[in-house]
Amino acid sequence: MGVMFWGGFNTALEFTNTEEFCTGCHEMRENVYAELQDTIHFTNRSGVRAKCSDCHVPHDWTDKIARKMQASKEVWGKVFGTIDTREKFEAKRRELAEREWSRLKANDSLECRNCHNYDFMDFTRQSKRASDQHSTALAKGEKTCIDCHKGIAHQLPDMTGVEGW
Amino acid sequence: MKSFIISTLVMAFTVFSAFAQDDIATLRGEAGLNQEGAPPAMSKVLNKDIKRKRNYPMQPPTIPHKIDNYQVDLNTNKCLSCHSRKRTEESQAPMISVTHYMDRDGNFLADVSPRRYFCGQCHVIQTDANPLVGNEFIDIDDLLKVEQAQ
Numbered sequence: 274m275g276v277m278f279w280g281g282f283n284t285a286l287e288f289t290n291t292e293e294f295c296t297g298c299h300e301m302r303e304n305v306y307a308e309l310q311d312t313i314h315f316t317n318r319s320g321v322r323a324k325c326s327d328c329h330v331p332h333d334w335t336d337k338i339a340r341k342m343q344a345s346k347e348v349w350g351k352v353f354g355t356i357d358t359r360e361k362f363e364a365k366r367r368e369l370a371e372r373e374w375s376r377l378k379a380n381d382s383l384e385c386r387n388c389h390n391y392d393f394m395d396f397t398r399q400s401k402r403a404s405d406q407h408s409t410a411l412a413k414g415e416k417t418c419i420d421c422h423k424g425i426a427h428q429l430p431d432m433t434g435v436e437g438w
Numbered sequence: 439m440k441s442f443i444i445s446t447l448v449m450a451f452t453v454f455s456a457f458a459q460d461d462i463a464t465l466r467g468e469a470g471l472n473q474e475g476a477p478p479a480m481s482k483v484l485n486k487d488i489k490r491k492r493n494y495p496m497q498p499p500t501i502p503h504k505i506d507n508y509q510v511d512l513n514t515n516k517c518l519s520c521h522s523r524k525r526t527e528e529s530q531a532p533m534i535s536v537t538h539y540m541d542r543d544g545n546f547l548a549d550v551s552p553r554r555y556f557c558g559q560c561h562v563i564q565t566d567a568n569p570l571v572g573n574e575f576i577d578i579d580d581l582l583k584v585e586q587a588q
Binding site: 400405424425431432437438 | 485486487503504506507509512513514516518519525528530
């Protein structure tokens with residue numbers, strides 16, 4: 274009985290991490306998912322790509338459960354149509370973006386680093402601008418990925434007053 | 439007489455266009471009008487961060503790096519996140535010139551003038567494609583040098 278519950282729970286958890294689930298609503302499919310599709314994290318020379326949960330859901334179990342519990346608020350948002358039109362979404366874009374920026378800032382861009390490992394970066398294969406920044410600010414821990422790489426997977430909101438813009 | 443002139447002109451034009459056909463390189467290439475030629479390979483954007491000399495008088499500096507997916511719209515301007523006056527100290531990128539802060543009457547504004555906001559209207563990336571036509575532009579300094587030497 275316990276095994277069945279646990280298995281079912283985990284299967285449900287996995288299901289909510291799939292792209293089909295995330296893009297099941299028009300809010301995601303027609304806004305953020307559409308924007309993702311011409312970025313490097315969706316289409317590129319080698320065909321490796323990130324899906325929603327790679328960046329937006331922590332991989333560690335406890336953190337994942339915490340995030341999933343937070344995400345129950347998104348069910349509320351869906352039911353009451355918080356962003357069910359393009360206009361409503363655009364009006365909330367800054368708030369939504371800031372929530373993700375602060376999450377990534379707080380965990381030192383963990384979801385970026387799940388794939389992009391600093392220790393294995395070859396600066397000689399980076400452009401001069403990139404290696405300059407990565408070998409100084411990033412190396413010293415003064416900056417984390419999200420400090421510079423905002424808006425790489427989705428469109429940016431009005432950036433007035435955002436640090437570094 | 440009139441018909442003679444016309445027929446001579448027509449003949450001259452036909453001969454001329456026959457010659458001209460070989461000389462003119464078109465983007466379409468060798469393919470006939472009713473055919474679709476093989477497109478050339480996509481050229482790569484030069485990304486070496488090395489500033490280039492100008493290719494004609496008053497040329498806006500070309501962009502020496504990739505600008506894939508740089509967002510420049512009502513919400514934000516990715517270029518200015520490094521090149522604006524308040525950002526260059528940290529980014530060490532070239533600062534956009536003071537003219538970008540002027541309106542068309544020469545008044546200085548606190549921020550980039552809306553008419554200068556869309557960087558890509560004047561500043562462009564360069565690719566490794568071979569130019570279809572050469573450029574014989576010589577900069578004024580070089581011209582003066584030649585003149586002084588004489």
